[in-house]
Structures are given as C-alpha cells and as structure tokens.
Amino acid sequence: MKDLLSQKMGKACTLEEAISSMADLFLKKEDPLQRKLVARPSVKTQVAKRDVAQCTFITSNGKRCTSRRWLHVHHKTLRAFGGANTLENLTTLCSNHHRYLHNRAEAEGEDHLRPRLTFIEPSRELEPS
Ligand SMILES: [Zn+2]
Numbered sequence: 721m722k723d724l725l726s727q728k729m730g731k732a733c734t735l736e737e738a739i740s741s742m743a744d745l746f747l748k749k750e751d752p753l754q755r756k757l758v759a760r761p762s763v764k765t766q767v768a769k770r771d772v773a774q775c776t777f778i779t780s781n782g783k784r785c786t787s788r789r790w791l792h793v794h795h796k797t798l799r800a801f802g803g804a805n806t807l808e809n810l811t812t813l814c815s816n817h818h819r820y821l822h823n824r825a826e827a828e829g830e831d832h833l834r835p836r837l838t839f840i841e842p843s844r845e846l847e848p849s
C-alpha cells in the first residue's frame with residue numbers, strides 16, 4: 721500500500737504521509753458532513769413540476785393553499801426520521817405552512833402528527849376538476 725501511494729504521488733512518502741493520505745480518502749468518502757445535505761436540484765425541479773410550484777397544503781375547508789410564493793421543499797417523513805430526498809417524500813409548501821407543520825411536529829411529535837397531514841397526491845393533483 722505504501723508503495724502504491726508512493727507511485728501515485730510520484731515520490732517516496734513516509735508512513736505518516738501514507739496514513740494521512742488514506743485518512744483523507746476515507747473522510748472524503750465517508751464523512752457525512754461532506755455529503756450534500758439538501759435534495760439534488762433535479763429532484764427539486766421534479767417536485768416543483770409535479771406540485772405546479774404551488775403549496776400543497778390542504779386547509780381545513782378542503783381547499784389547497786394557493787400560495788406560489790416563498791415555496792419550500794418539505795420532507796413528509798422528516799429527515800430526522802429517515803426521510804429520503806425522493807420525489808415521493810418531498811412536497812412543496814409555502815413558508816407559512818412549512819413553519820406551521822414543523823412547529824406542530826415539534827410540539828406533538830412526528831408520529832402523532834403524520835396521520836393528520838394532508839397533501840395533494842401527484843395523481844390527484846393533475847386531474848381536471
Ligand atoms: Zn420541512
């Protein structure tokens with residue numbers, strides 16, 4: 721391994737150099753802080769397209785929020801609960817409803833909250849009314 725690294729670096733290296741260079745490689749690959757913590761732009765674009773860049777929150781009178789401003793991408797299953805950056809797990813919310821849901825999630829706990837969340841499902845949303 722030491723010889724391999726020496727070859728790669730184009731010069732002889734000490735054991736310390738070999739170890740620190742391996743540590744660098746390992747950190748680049750495995751350090752979660754180095755990973756992207758936000759959804760990839762392509763997924764965000766798909767979410768925006770599906771939700772027609774409008775908040776998907778359904779208010780108590782059964783109407784979809786009409787806000788198209790201050791839109792956020794929200795994880796239906798929160799990242800803290802293992803929610804992924806997938807199209808299914810992401811939804812568009814205006815900043816007001818986003819804050820509202822997170823406040824409620826914090827106050828009551830995610831398990832408590834989830835059954836009462838109502839979002840427009842992709843298939844429903846595209847049907848003509
Ligand atoms: Zn959120």
Ligand SMILES: [Zn+2]
Nearest residue numbers: 775785814817
């Ligand atoms: Zn809204």
